[in-house]
Amino acid sequence: MRRPMVAGNWKMHGTRASVAELTNGLRHLALPSGVDVAVFPPCLYINQVVDALKGKSISVGAQNSAVESMQGALTGEIAPSQLVDAGCSLVLIGHSERRQIMGEQDKMLIRKFAAAQACGLIPVLCVGETLEQREAGKTLEVVGRQLGSIIEDLGVGAFAKAVIAYEPVWAIGTGLTASPQQAQDVHAAIRAQLAAENSEVARGVRLLYGGSVKAANAAELFGMPDIDGGLIGGASLNADEFGAICRAAGN
Numbered sequence: 006m007r008r009p010m011v012a013g014n015w016k017m018h019g020t021r022a023s024v025a026e027l028t029n030g031l032r033h034l035a036l037p038s039g040v041d042v043a044v045f046p047p048c049l050y051i052n053q054v055v056d057a058l059k060g061k062s063i064s065v066g067a068q069n070s071a072v073e074s075m076q077g078a079l080t081g082e083i084a085p086s087q088l089v090d091a092g093c094s095l096v097l098i099g100h101s102e103r104r105q106i107m108g109e110q111d112k113m114l115i116r117k118f119a120a121a122q123a124c125g126l127i128p129v130l131c132v133g134e135t136l137e138q139r140e141a142g143k144t145l146e147v148v149g150r151q152l153g154s155i156i157e158d159l160g161v162g163a164f165a166k167a168v169i170a171y172e173p174v175w176a177i178g179t180g181l182t183a184s185p186q187q188a189q190d191v192h193a194a195i196r197a198q199l200a201a202e203n204s205e206v207a208r209g210v211r212l213l214y215g216g217s218v219k220a221a222n223a224a225e226l227f228g229m230p231d232i233d234g235g236l237i238g239g240a241s242l243n244a245d246e247f248g249a250i251c252r253a254a255g256n
C-alpha cells in the first residue's frame with residue numbers, strides 16, 4: 006500500500022506575518038496519521054516555517070533548487086545541500102510555472118532532479134499538458150516525454166526515491182479540475198510507463214494530482230486507484246481548507 010501524501014505549494018505567496026499566521030493554523034490542525042503532509046513555502050520563508058513547525062509531522066520542501074548539489078558560484082540559486090541544511094526534505098522539480106514562465110526544459114530538469122537526489126532530497130517531478138496539447142490529443146505523449154527524459158537519463162530506479170505530480174496546466178489556478186477519471190487515466194499511463202521498466206518501482210511511487218484541488222473535490226480524486234494524494238496550490242494557503250484536504254486523503 007502506498008502512503009498518501011498531501012503537499013501545499015504556496016508558490017510566490019506570503020509575508021513574514023502571513024506565514025506566521027498560516028504556520029500557526031497548521032500547528033493546530035488535526036492531521037490524519039496515515040498521510041504524509043508537506044508544505045513548500047517560498048525559499049525566503051523556509052527557515053521561518055521549519056522553526057514554526059518544529060515537533061509537527063509536516064515536512065518542508067522548496068519550490069525549486071539549483072542544477073548543482075553543493076554550494077558554489079551560482080548567483081541567485083539555492084543548492085540542494087543548502088535546502089537540506091535548512092531542514093528541507095523535498096523539492097519540486099519542473100513545476101509548470103517554471104517550465105512555462107522561466108523556460109525550464111527537460112535537460113535542465115534532469116540535472117536539478119539528480120542534484121537534489123544526490124543530497125538526499127526527495128524530488129517531486131511535476132508533469133502536465135497545456136489545454137492546447139490536451140485538445141490536440143497529445144496529453145499522454147507530452148506527459149510521457151516529460152517523464153521519459155528523466156527515466157532515460159537517470160534510470161527508472163531514480164523513482165524509487167521520488168514523487169510524481171500530474172498537474173494539467175489548464176487546471177492550475179483556474180478552478181477547472183480534471184475529472185477524477187481524466188486524472189486517473191493519466192496517472193495509470195504514468196504508472197504503466199514506469200512499470201514497463203520496473204514493476205516494483207511503478208507500484209511504489211506516489212502519484213499526486215494537482216490543479217484546483219479543494220476540500221470539496223479532494224475525496225473523489227483521492228479515491229481513484231492511481232491517485233495517491235495531491236499537490237495543492239491556492240487551497241493550501243488556508244490552514245483549515247488544507248487540513249480538510251489532508252483528511253480526505255486519510256479516509
Ligand SMILES: O=C(CO)COP(=O)(O)O
Binds near residue numbers: 180218
Ligand atoms: O500548481 C498547483 C500546485 O503546484 C495547483 O495550483 P491550484 O491548486 O491553485 O490550482
